[in-house]
Amino acid sequence: MGSEAEETRNNPTHIHTLISSPCFPVTLQFLDITYRIKLDPPTAGSALNRVLQAQPTPPAPRQERTILDRVTGHVSPGELLAVLGPSGSGKSTLLTILAGRSSARHSGSVLANGARFTKPVLRRTGFVTQDDVLYPHLTVRETLLFCAMLRLPGAVTRAEKAAAAEAVIGELGLGKCADTAVGGAYSRGVSGGERKRVAVGIEMLVNPSLLVLDEPTSGLDSTAAGRLVATLGGLARKGRSVVMSVHQPSSRVYQMFDSVMLLSEGSCLYFGRAGDAMDYFRDVGFVPRFHVNPADFMLDLANGVVQIEHDAEADKTTVKQSLVSSYNRVLAPRVKDCVKDSVSAAAKAASIGSMRLSSTGSREERNYSSVSWFSQLTILLHRGLKERRHETFNSLRVVQVVATALLAGSMWWHSSIRDVGDRFGLLFFTSIFWGVFASFNAVFTFPQERAILAKERASGMYTLSSYFMARTAGDLPMELALPAVFMTVLYWMSGLRQDVCSFLLTLAVLLGYVLVAQGLGLVLGAAIMDAKKASTVATITMLAFLLTAGFYVHNVPRWLTWMKYTSFTFYCYRLMIATQYRGGEVYSYLAASRAGHAASEAEILAQVGVGTSVLALFVMLLGYRILAYLCLRRIKA
Numbered sequence: 001m002g003s004e005a006e007e008t009r010n011n012p013t014h015i016h017t018l019i020s021s022p023c024f025p026v027t028l029q030f031l032d033i034t035y036r037i038k039l040d041p042p043t044a045g046s047a048l049n050r051v052l053q054a055q056p057t058p059p060a061p062r063q064e065r066t067i068l069d070r071v072t073g074h075v076s077p078g079e080l081l082a083v084l085g086p087s088g089s090g091k092s093t094l095l096t097i098l099a100g101r102s103s104a105r106h107s108g109s110v111l112a113n114g115a116r117f118t119k120p121v122l123r124r125t126g127f128v129t130q131d132d133v134l135y136p137h138l139t140v141r142e143t144l145l146f147c148a149m150l151r152l153p154g155a156v157t158r159a160e161k162a163a164a165a166e167a168v169i170g171e172l173g174l175g176k177c178a179d180t181a182v183g184g185a186y187s188r189g190v191s192g193g194e195r196k197r198v199a200v201g202i203e204m205l206v207n208p209s210l211l212v213l214d215e216p217t218s219g220l221d222s223t224a225a226g227r228l229v230a231t232l233g234g235l236a237r238k239g240r241s242v243v244m245s246v247h248q249p250s251s252r253v254y255q256m257f258d259s260v261m262l263l264s265e266g267s268c269l270y271f272g273r274a275g276d277a278m279d280y281f282r283d284v285g286f287v288p289r290f291h292v293n294p295a296d297f298m299l300d301l302a303n304g305v306v307q308i309e310h311d312a313e314a315d316k317t318t319v320k321q322s323l324v325s326s327y328n329r330v331l332a333p334r335v336k337d338c339v340k341d342s343v344s345a346a347a348k349a350a351s352i353g354s355m356r357l358s359s360t361g362s363r364e365e366r367n368y369s370s371v372s373w374f375s376q377l378t379i380l381l382h383r384g385l386k387e388r389r390h391e392t393f394n395s396l397r398v399v400q401v402v403a404t405a406l407l408a409g410s411m412w413w414h415s416s417i418r419d420v421g422d423r424f425g426l427l428f429f430t431s432i433f434w435g436v437f438a439s440f441n442a443v444f445t446f447p448q449e450r451a452i453l454a455k456e457r458a459s460g461m462y463t464l465s466s467y468f469m470a471r472t473a474g475d476l477p478m479e480l481a482l483p484a485v486f487m488t489v490l491y492w493m494s495g496l497r498q499d500v501c502s503f504l505l506t507l508a509v510l511l512g513y514v515l516v517a518q519g520l521g522l523v524l525g526a527a528i529m530d531a532k533k534a535s536t537v538a539t540i541t542m543l544a545f546l547l548t549a550g551f552y553v554h555n556v557p558r559w560l561t562w563m564k565y566t567s568f569t570f571y572c573y574r575l576m577i578a579t580q581y582r583g584g585e586v587y588s589y590l591a592a593s594r595a596g597h598a599a600s601e602a603e604i605l606a607q608v609g610v611g612t613s614v615l616a617l618f619v620m621l622l623g624y625r626i627l628a629y630l631c632l633r634r635i636k637a
């Protein structure tokens, strides 16, 4: 991939402007979007207060809050619509609904070319969220390259995909930081503005018909913001429908908008041409006292701030109510008629040109068909290896494992096979250490990728199965190298059975066991999707496995005896003993050493055979991974 990018950079004639080629036109219409949430009832005081109250008070009814109130509008190909409004006015909520990415139940309809959103339309919809979720350790160029590889159609060659990524880098002025890591909460990377542009670039790559951006200019200086909005305007001119929200645009940026929607507390105060906004507000009685940036004036209005005679300020609530009722009386009926006309025109066009549209559609669909499952897997594997190159082999983990192996090796230095108690202790310690270590590390896998997985799946970038395979298989070499190093150091230091065959068998048991323990961590992480909670549950589960296996408590209560059969530590310990003591060897050494406590453990271990233990571990190995996959399916795609 690197060489292709190099070739593309060095040969500008190869720069294929996939991102600026014509796209399927989509008119977005939205009618009466209303979204309400139920608020939690106010707490009725402390438990003590409730006890002291003579009469129990009936539970307060749940109140509703309107986040969006009958918001209506449309955006046509070639248009840039800006949604303005103060913080909390409902911009992000509206944009998430318009991009078809909201799981919240809202009323009203969002239509593309007069019809409900379909998968092909969704695939052609780019959505840039406010909190851009990106892989922190990939460079800007790698981020865009991998994205191009996954998102651009299978029919596009790798060189063309690399060229498209380079074109986006050039278009968004990211050349200077192209080889810098994106960075994140815990690692320094490119600046906030550059991150934002990378997030925009990711969506630009797919040449979307509809591009929805939530505050793409936040964190940018006015020059950079102007440049970005000009780029978005340019994309719109090429036939895309672009919707963006913005907090505080400069007047230069405002001039670039074709149409504007002003929101205040979920209600629309204006929708129409950007250039007509000031005339409208003048007509309904709100005139700025001197020349102002229209966006500043409109935001003041949305906040209810307006100067009246003698510099006094009018009551904010009255101002807002007046603006809402003016909009509902003057503009809303016109906007609704306009949207309805646009919907019926789109429906008519679809019925008249059904043959043409369907054939174009199917051709387009072929062009849009995603890359094959196997290609997705290899690209995701490659990306995962690059992203986590610093993580798995971070020096702390290596030091932790090697130090533990050296310490344990010193403690059990050249132990004797006849000393069954000591040997059992060593094998037991190894089982516990790797059970806890592997399951704990795996717990973090999915929770830390949740946001990015949800975003990428929602844009149809890859199938869940290819992601899952890549994520779990990609980690294997790295995850297995550490226990292999551990066992190599410890095995020869502690003087376990000194033949290569026994060493390889013990290593195989440990590696299989690590995979199973990892599986438990993956399931808990995927099911709970909160690393802290999942690691707490992992602790309790591991403790339960250890306690009920009968190693510490020999008289386990009857109703808990079954639990040891669910414990992979139990089976691993059983197999490790089998690799060290053949046949009845253990009993003859036990008889000689009279190690009572080891003898009772050996008795417990005799309850399951080697074959049963291998089978149990194998079933868990597959079972945990299948469960983790099923849990991940809950994440909305």
Ligand SMILES: Nc1ncnc2c1ncn2[C@@H]1O[C@H](COP(=O)(O)OP(=O)(O)OP(=O)(O)O)[C@@H](O)[C@H]1O
Pocket: 037, 067, 085, 086, 087, 088, 089, 090, 091, 092, 093, 094, 130, 247
């Ligand atoms: N699921 C929810 N539960 C509770 N409140 C919510 C929920 N969704 C949205 N809100 C509230 O709805 C209001 C609008 O939120 P939204 O994020 O859409 O505003 P915004 O205009 O994008 O704000 P900002 O510019 O600060 O991002 C906020 O007051 C927010 O707290």
